[in-house]
Amino acid sequence: MPELRRDPIVGRWVIVATERGKRPSEYQVASVELADRGKDPFAEGNEHLTPSELYAAREPGSKPNGPGWQVRVVPNRFPALRIEGELDKEPHGIYDRMNGIGAHEVVIETPDPNMQLEQQPVEGIVRVLEAYRVRMTDLLRDSRFRYILIFKNHGRQAGASLPHPHSQLIATPVTPNHVKEKLEGGKQYFAYKDRSIYEDILRQEVREGARLVYENAGFVVFCPFASRFPFEVTVLPRRQCADYHAIQPDEMLLLADAMKITLQKLSKALNQPQYNYILHTAPARRPRYGYWATIDLDFRWHIEILPRLTLIAGFEVGSGFYINPTPPEEAAKYLREITV
Amino acid sequence: MPELRRDPIVGRWVIVATERGKRPSEYQVASVELADRGKDPFAEGNEHLTPSELYAAREPGSKPNGPGWQVRVVPNRFPALRIEGELDKEPHGIYDRMNGIGAHEVVIETPDPNMQLEQQPVEGIVRVLEAYRVRMTDLLRDSRFRYILIFKNHGRQAGASLPHPHSQLIATPVTPNHVKEKLEGGKQYFAYKDRSIYEDILRQEVREGARLVYENAGFVVFCPFASRFPFEVTVLPRRQCADYHAIQPDEMLLLADAMKITLQKLSKALNQPQYNYILHTAPARRPRYGYWATIDLDFRWHIEILPRLTLIAGFEVGSGFYINPTPPEEAAKYLREITV
Numbered sequence: 001m002p003e004l005r006r007d008p009i010v011g012r013w014v015i016v017a018t019e020r021g022k023r024p025s026e027y028q029v030a031s032v033e034l035a036d037r038g039k040d041p042f043a044e045g046n047e048h049l050t051p052s053e054l055y056a057a058r059e060p061g062s063k064p065n066g067p068g069w070q071v072r073v074v075p076n077r078f079p080a081l082r083i084e085g086e087l088d089k090e091p092h093g094i095y096d097r098m099n100g101i102g103a104h105e106v107v108i109e110t111p112d113p114n115m116q117l118e119q120q121p122v123e124g125i126v127r128v129l130e131a132y133r134v135r136m137t138d139l140l141r142d143s144r145f146r147y148i149l150i151f152k153n154h155g156r157q158a159g160a161s162l163p164h165p166h167s168q169l170i171a172t173p174v175t176p177n178h179v180k181e182k183l184e185g186g187k188q189y190f191a192y193k194d195r196s197i198y199e200d201i202l203r204q205e206v207r208e209g210a211r212l213v214y215e216n217a218g219f220v221v222f223c224p225f226a227s228r229f230p231f232e233v234t235v236l237p238r239r240q241c242a243d244y245h246a247i248q249p250d251e252m253l254l255l256a257d258a259m260k261i262t263l264q265k266l267s268k269a270l271n272q273p274q275y276n277y278i279l280h281t282a283p284a285r286r287p288r289y290g291y292w293a294t295i296d297l298d299f300r301w302h303i304e305i306l307p308r309l310t311l312i313a314g315f316e317v318g319s320g321f322y323i324n325p326t327p328p329e330e331a332a333k334y335l336r337e338i339t340v
Numbered sequence: 341m342p343e344l345r346r347d348p349i350v351g352r353w354v355i356v357a358t359e360r361g362k363r364p365s366e367y368q369v370a371s372v373e374l375a376d377r378g379k380d381p382f383a384e385g386n387e388h389l390t391p392s393e394l395y396a397a398r399e400p401g402s403k404p405n406g407p408g409w410q411v412r413v414v415p416n417r418f419p420a421l422r423i424e425g426e427l428d429k430e431p432h433g434i435y436d437r438m439n440g441i442g443a444h445e446v447v448i449e450t451p452d453p454n455m456q457l458e459q460q461p462v463e464g465i466v467r468v469l470e471a472y473r474v475r476m477t478d479l480l481r482d483s484r485f486r487y488i489l490i491f492k493n494h495g496r497q498a499g500a501s502l503p504h505p506h507s508q509l510i511a512t513p514v515t516p517n518h519v520k521e522k523l524e525g526g527k528q529y530f531a532y533k534d535r536s537i538y539e540d541i542l543r544q545e546v547r548e549g550a551r552l553v554y555e556n557a558g559f560v561v562f563c564p565f566a567s568r569f570p571f572e573v574t575v576l577p578r579r580q581c582a583d584y585h586a587i588q589p590d591e592m593l594l595l596a597d598a599m600k601i602t603l604q605k606l607s608k609a610l611n612q613p614q615y616n617y618i619l620h621t622a623p624a625r626r627p628r629y630g631y632w633a634t635i636d637l638d639f640r641w642h643i644e645i646l647p648r649l650t651l652i653a654g655f656e657v658g659s660g661f662y663i664n665p666t667p668p669e670e671a672a673k674y675l676r677e678i679t680v
Contacts, residue, residue, distance in 0.1 A: 002421055002440030004514060012517040015420050015440060080355050080663045081342055093544040094537075095565045100342030100355060151655050159653030170661075174344060177352040178660035197434075204433045225435045229654070276654030306654035313499030314569070314616030314646035315491050317657060320517035321510075323420045 003327075007226040009185035009197055010178070014226045015323045022230060022325040024334055027309040029271050032155045035113030035163040041077075042164035044111030050074040054105060055134055057127045071127045072108040073135055073169075079104035080170060087144050087173050101144055103171035107131050113164045116272075117152075118263035125256035128167070132279065133252075135169055136245045140284050145171040147179065147283050150244075155274025158308045175283045182280060183299055187291075190298035198300035202236055211332045214261050218254030221262050223328035223335070230310060230326035231270060231335070233262055235303040242282035244301040259303075264340040266307060274308040343667075347566040349525035349537055350518070354566045355663045362570060362665040364674055367649040369611050372495045375453030375503040381417075382504035384451035390414040394445060395474055397467045411467045412448040413475055413509075419444035420510065427484050427513050441484055443511035447471050453504045456612075457492075458603035465596035468507070472619065473592075475509055476585045480624050485511040487519065487623050490584075495614025498648045515623045522620060523639055527631075530638035538640035542576055551668050553675045554601050558594030561602050563668035563675070570650060570666035571610060571675070573602055575643040582622035584641040599643075604680040606647060614648040 003016045035042075041049035047065045055073040062068025075083070081102025089098045109117055109128045117125060136148045152167040153159035160166075175183075189197040205212055205222045213233060214221040224234050235258055237251060247255065266273060281301040286292040316322050343356045375382075381389035387405045395413040402408025415423070421442025429438045449457055449468045457465060476488045492507040493499035500506075515523075529537040545552055545562045553573060554561040564574050575598055577591060587595065606613060621641040626632040656662050 001425070004421075004438040004440055004512070006436040006438075006514075008435055010517070011520075013438075013512075013514045017420075018440075080357075081344075085341070092565070093548065094540045095348055095544075096346040098344040098346075098353075100344055100358075149659055149661065151659065153653055153655055157651065159651050159655055172344070172353075172661075174346075174353040176659045176661040177350070178658065180351075181660070200434045204435075208433065225432070228657070276658060278655060278658040304658055306658055308654060311497065311499050312652040312654070312657055313493055314648060314652070315493055315499055315618060317568070317652055318518065318616060318618040318644050318646055319489055319491065320519070320521070321489065321512075 005226040007224070008189075008201065010181045011185065012226065012228075012320060012322075014228055015321075016227070016327050017323070017325045018327050021327045021330040024231075024269050027230070027270065029273050029309065030155065030157050032272055032274060033163045037113050040113045040162070040164050042106075042108045042162060042166060043113045044069070047072075050106075051077060055131060055138075057131065067111070069111060070124065071110070071131045073131055074106050074108065076104040076106050076168070081172065098173060101173055103139055103145070103169065105135060105169040107135070107167040107169065109165040109167060115165065116263075116267070117165055118260050118267055120260075122253065122256045122260055125260055126252055129247075129252055129256055129259075132167070132169070133245050133247060136281075139169075139171045140245065142171070143285065144173055145284050147172050147175045148281070149176060150279040150281075152277045154276070155308065158274040158276050179280060179283070183282070183295070186298040187294065190294055196240060196298055196300065198236060198302070199240065202238065210329045213265065213332050213335045214258060216254050216257055218251045219258040221258055223332040225328060227324050227328040227331070228322040229306050230324055231266065231273075231307045231331045232328070233266070233305040233335075235259065235262065235305070237300065237302070240297070240300055242296050242299045242301060244279055244281040261340060262305065262335075265335045265338045266305070268338050268340060269334050270307060270309065275305060276308070277303055277305045279303050345566040347564070348529075348541065350521040351525065352566065352568075352660060352662075354568055355661075356567070356667050357663070357665045358667050361667045361670040364571070364609050367570070367610065369613050369649065370495065370497050372612055372614060373503045377453050380453045380502070380504050382446075382448045382502060382506060383453045384409070387412075390446075391417060395471060395478075397471065407451075409451060410464065411450070411471045413471055414446055414448065416444040416446050416508070421512065438513060441513055443479055443485070443509065445475060445509040447475070447507040447509060449505040449507065455505065456603075456607070457505055458600050458607055460600075462593065462596045462600055465600055466592055469592055469595055469599075472507070472509070473585050473587060476621075479509075479511045480585065482511070483625065484513055485624050487512050487515045488621070489516060490619040492617045494616070495648065498614040498616050519620060519623070523622070523635070526638040527634065530634055536580060536638055536640065538576060538642070539580065542578065551672045553605065553672050554598060556594050556597055558591045559598040561598055563672040565668060567664050567668040567671070568662040569646050570664055571606065571613075571647045571671045572668070573606070573645040573675075575599065575602065575645070577640065577642070580637070580640055582636050582639045582641060584619055584621040601680060602645065605675045605678045606645070608678050608680060609674050610647060610649065615645060616648070617643055617645045619643050
């Protein structure tokens with residue numbers, strides 16, 4: 001008998017096949033293409049092919065926009081939003097429009113065109129996570145921005161236009177809808193229970209264990225109860241904190257460890273799947289009162305990893321109704337048993 | 341300069357490229373495969389390959405589950421939900437689950453494996469739309485169901501597993517999330533303005549004309565102001581009515597005309613694109629008071645057509661943030677100018 005499961009935060013119902021879950025080998029996985037170093041604008045030595053760098057982790061003495069870096073952040077050459085200009089909101093009849101002010105940056109995770117994130121040593125992953133933090137902190141000072149969205153598209157089917165390992169950052173003058181839904185869900189739960197839903201989820205996942213993928217001293221990694229996608233994974237910090245950019249140095253190391261292990265497990269279980277991950281953090285500019293008074297108690301930053309194994313049909317997007325052919329308990333069991 | 345636009349009903353912000361929209365010819369369109377009549381379980385003569393029919397439009401004297409039909413509705417052989425059983429809702433720690441009771445049916449739109457919906461005469465499309473209405477009306481009598489979702493996946497990338505033209509119906513004991521968001525948005529607007537947002541949208545689209553694709557005496561077809569996808573189209577009835585199944589016979593003819601023209605235009609403009617459409621109607625079982633008191637005034641059924649031209653990355657699904665490379669005004673202009 002299939003099962004309907006409700007996401008405890010946003011209230012979304014998902015159909016989970018429980019009778020006979022689809023095993024990893026039954027998914028057709030499109031392989032990730034390799035980068036061609038010569039034409040790769042993100043490779044070391046090709047720095048002139050990108051706009052000027054905004055941040056880099058570099059060897060002492062190396063020059064900006066030259067070789068000698070480990071991580072490099074540059075503006076996106078084809079930005080979805082433009083950094084220059086004043087925010088201008090206006091009605092259009094009954095509709096609302098705003099000029100497309102924002103930042104769109106690329107975090108080049110490594111000088112090596114074919115070194116995947118999980119293949120980097122933990123220090124390398126820390127450098128990437130630190131680049132996210134530094135850029136986020138910098139952009140937060142810009143009063144035009146309401147939200148900083150950090151995400152990774154890995155593989156062409158997942159939306160990556162270049163194979164060289166990279167993540168993206170988009171700063172927007174508005175808060176994305178799903179972030180709002182999460183904020184609202186956490187707030188309602190807190191108002192009703194006087195507890196953080198993230199703490200309750202963490203506690204249940206650790207105690208129950210069936211959906212657990214990995215844990216260390218700072219993070220719990222699990223397949224969420226109402227997973228929309230097969231092998232969907234959430235990385236949740238143990239410490240209550242709404243803002244990713246307030247991460248502590250010891251947590252950064254533990255997050256790098258959790259990401260490395262989790263991505264290695266996914267890569268081995270699913271034969272290097274294409275995937276997206278999304279960093280959910282609190283909105284940038286918020287007062288300390290009113291709607292936002294309890295956000296430091298009721299919302300917790302986290303990362304969602306979404307392997308691309310099934311088609312995302314317009315149907316799912318249009319209805320918000322998902323059918324997941326692999327129960328998260330089975331997915332978690334596979335991932336737990338993979339040794340890396 | 342790109343533009344941020346807000347969906348007036350659900351409040352979702354979308355980035356719309358306005359500088360130089362992507363033209364239809366710039367999208368790579370995966371062609372729709374043809375059905376092999378011999379193995380096609382939906383073809384006339386192969387009725388034994390499907391479960392027994394639930395409804396059919398048939399020639400007088402023809403026998404159920406034999407040839408002689410124009411439209412045929414059968415249970416899905418691999419249903420996402422099961423029709424037998426009692427509803428059972430229960431907690432799982434802090435989570436909620438429910439057994440997967442529901443109906444999952446297939447509407448076979450034609451006996452001809454390669455006759456696309458828009459190639460049918462208007463009477464043929466009326467038969468399909470009438471099958472939706474009849475099955476919806478029948479399933480509404482089942483007190484276990486809260487929502488009847490009717491949709492079409494056209495083409496493999498859009499989620500269709502068989503090329504023979506068909507639509508699907510899923511009856512669920514819960515309301516899909518996006519339907520809830522639309523209901524809530526319409527309700528808030530009505531509470532604030534004492535007017536239906538659907539009426540205001542219809543009025544603005546007709547008056548402004550820039551996003552209009554087609555109109556007849558019963559329906560207005562337009563590219564929505566905050567389209568998530570290029571060439572996204574909404575088909576909205578002129579008559580206020582929350583429930584699709586309350587459609588009148590004269591409206592049915594006009595809807596068939598609007599769907600035929602619109603799908604023909606999309607097919608010609610985009611070289612037979614894969615697409616999804618979704619019928620948004622009000623939830624099935626609702627009291628006449630409280631939350632639902634004004635639904636017959638504040639919500640209007642409609643159809644969303646979503647061509648599959650861009651990748652739907654997990655990123656979009658995870659964040660609710662869409663980037664649309666073709667402004668709806670340009671898309672509508674192309675579609676208006678196509679003669680069919």
